[in-house]
Amino acid sequence: MSDQWTERLSEYVDGELEDGERVALEAHLQSCTECSRIVGDLRRVVRRARTLQQPGPQRDLWPGIASRIGATPPQAGGVVDLTSRRSPRQWSFSLPQLAAAGIALMTLSGGTVWMLRTGSPQPAIAPVASVSPAHPTVVNAAARPSATQSYAAAMADLERVLADGRGQLDSSTVRVIEQNLQAIDRAIAQAQRALEADPANLYLNTHLAETMRRKLDLLRQAAALVPVS
Amino acid sequence: MNQLGPGVATLEHEQTGRTDPDAVDATLAASGDASAFERLYRTHVPRVYGLIRRMLNDDDVDEVAQDIFVRAWQKLGTFRGEAAFGTWLHRLAVNVILARRETLGIRRKRYLDSDAALETLPARRPGPEMAMDFEAAMERLPDGAREVFVLHDVEGYRHEEIAQMLGLATGTSKSQLHRARMALRQHLER
Numbered sequence: 001m002s003d004q005w006t007e008r009l010s011e012y013v014d015g016e017l018e019d020g021e022r023v024a025l026e027a028h029l030q031s032c033t034e035c036s037r038i039v040g041d042l043r044r045v046v047r048r049a050r051t052l053q054q055p056g057p058q059r060d061l062w063p064g065i066a067s068r069i070g071a072t073p074p075q076a077g078g079v080v081d082l083t084s085r086r087s088p089r090q091w092s093f094s095l096p097q098l099a100a101a102g103i104a105l106m107t108l109s110g111g112t113v114w115m116l117r118t119g120s121p122q123p124a125i126a127p128v129a130s131v132s133p134a135h136p137t138v139v140n141a142a143a144r145p146s147a148t149q150s151y152a153a154a155m156a157d158l159e160r161v162l163a164d165g166r167g168q169l170d171s172s173t174v175r176v177i178e179q180n181l182q183a184i185d186r187a188i189a190q191a192q193r194a195l196e197a198d199p200a201n202l203y204l205n206t207h208l209a210e211t212m213r214r215k216l217d218l219l220r221q222a223a224a225l226v227p228v229s
Numbered sequence: 230m231n232q233l234g235p236g237v238a239t240l241e242h243e244q245t246g247r248t249d250p251d252a253v254d255a256t257l258a259a260s261g262d263a264s265a266f267e268r269l270y271r272t273h274v275p276r277v278y279g280l281i282r283r284m285l286n287d288d289d290v291d292e293v294a295q296d297i298f299v300r301a302w303q304k305l306g307t308f309r310g311e312a313a314f315g316t317w318l319h320r321l322a323v324n325v326i327l328a329r330r331e332t333l334g335i336r337r338k339r340y341l342d343s344d345a346a347l348e349t350l351p352a353r354r355p356g357p358e359m360a361m362d363f364e365a366a367m368e369r370l371p372d373g374a375r376e377v378f379v380l381h382d383v384e385g386y387r388h389e390e391i392a393q394m395l396g397l398a399t400g401t402s403k404s405q406l407h408r409a410r411m412a413l414r415q416h417l418e419r
Contacts, residue, residue: 010407016388041414048363048417049382056275057291062267064295069302071263154256209260216253 003028005035013042151212158219165226177222184215251314259305266305270298273315277322283367283379284326285333293329297322319384323394330372366416370409377402378409 005025011017012025029036166174191208198204251272257265277297281290301318308317367375376395380386381402386394388402395402 007404007407010410011403016403038411038414041417042410044417045410045413046382048413049378052279052364052383054275054279056278057294059291061274061291061295061298062270065270065298065302066263066267068295068299069263069266071266151256151260154253206261209262213257213260213262216257220250220253 003032003035005032006038009035009038009042013039013046151209151216154216155212155219158216158223161223161226162219165223168227169225173225177218180218181215184211184218187211188215249313252310255305255308255310255314258302259308266302269301269314269318273318274298276315277318280319280322280379280384281326283364283383284323284376285329293326296329297325300325323380323384327394363413363416366413370412374405374409374412377405378413381406382410 005012005028008017008021008025012022017025029039162177188208188211191204191211195201195204195208251269254262254265254268258269274294278290278294281293281297285293297318301321304321308314367378370378377391380391380394381388388399388406391397391402392399397405
């Protein structure tokens with residue numbers, strides 16, 4: 001059975017009828033049990049659709065994706081050869097200096113993250129963070145130009161959250177966070193100065209991105225300590 | 230999320246004022262951090278996979294899912310944070326799925342002949358042993374009606390967005406949705 005309203009019932013359920021039409025239809029529903037029943041069914045269909053489960057794939061698709069985007073982890077014992085990609089040194093910091101700075105930075109940030117996770121303001125026995133990420137950083141060439149801006153925006157957001165909430169944190173915690181952020185900022189400034197002399201250098205760009213990522217990680221951990229107001 | 234300036238998105242969640250972890254990971258991934266992209270993959274793959282499975286009667290769902298995430302990796306530089314990362318990803322997924330449909334030779338004619346096909350959708354018979362699962366009933370909808378139903382009722386797109394994505398009139402999207410719902414109401418668990 002159908003009438004002039006049957007084809008409009010979904011629009012009614014979705015709240016898409018004009019006020020005049022809605023009022024007229026609601027008057028019709030008072031006397032038409034068939035349309036009333038259909039409206040009830042349509043609402044149940046909508047609810048059912050919204051509660052459908054989202055079962056993921058039966059197998060892990062990530063290895064195939066990682067392979068296609070060039071992010072497959074190296075084989076055990078494998079060495080990533082960067083020498084063929086390096087251009088001649090044109091910056092004022094040697095690779096060992098940067099590597100040493102990076103290790104020191106990871107120690108500092110790792111210690112702070114450990115401190116933040118454990119709630120202790122004393123990072124004296126902090127474990128050294130893993131030197132190598134789980135997957136080698138892959139430079140996404142298409143996206144790289146805006147990455148620094150996006151990092152800066154992300155860090156500015158987190159720094160603001162931290163600044164707003166610092167009064168709610170233990171003062172010794174705030175002091176340790178700030179000391180380590182200053183160390184990271186110095187490392188970022190070093191890398192940026194080196195890049196001014198050699199903007200296209202892959203190693204320096206990767207080093208800068210990795211340093212910024214560590215700052216983001218640290219900020220994210222710190223900002224998570226700030227209670228939501 | 231707010232815009233600081235052209236192409237620079239902030240990562241603050243509009244309601245909570247806290248940083249959106251997806252947006253941070255998207256930023257990291259855009260700079261080449263595959264670990265961050267893997268986190269995004271693990272967060273969003275169930276919903277993306279469900280979308281593919283419901284939109285395509287295709288044995289190659291795994292392959293399409295991988296294509297979507299590879300495409301997302303390639304396009305991360307275009308993610309500006311105007312919408313949530315999940316919204317951006319799902320729109321990209323819909324585009325990949327629709328392109329796949331075209332590749333499979335499924336044409337817009339599906340919207341024209343679906344009325345007749347809807348009539349062939351068998352009604353739910355009484356008794357649990359004879360009941361057709363709601364998902365199975367969705368699979369048996371004509372392609373056009375199923376696409377609109379999935380995009381509107383499952384994924385939450387508006388008719389205007391669906392009409393734009395599928396190249397339809399808004400009224401066609403509405404009528405396809407109503408027909409799909411009317412067919413599926415017979416398969417509700419009572």
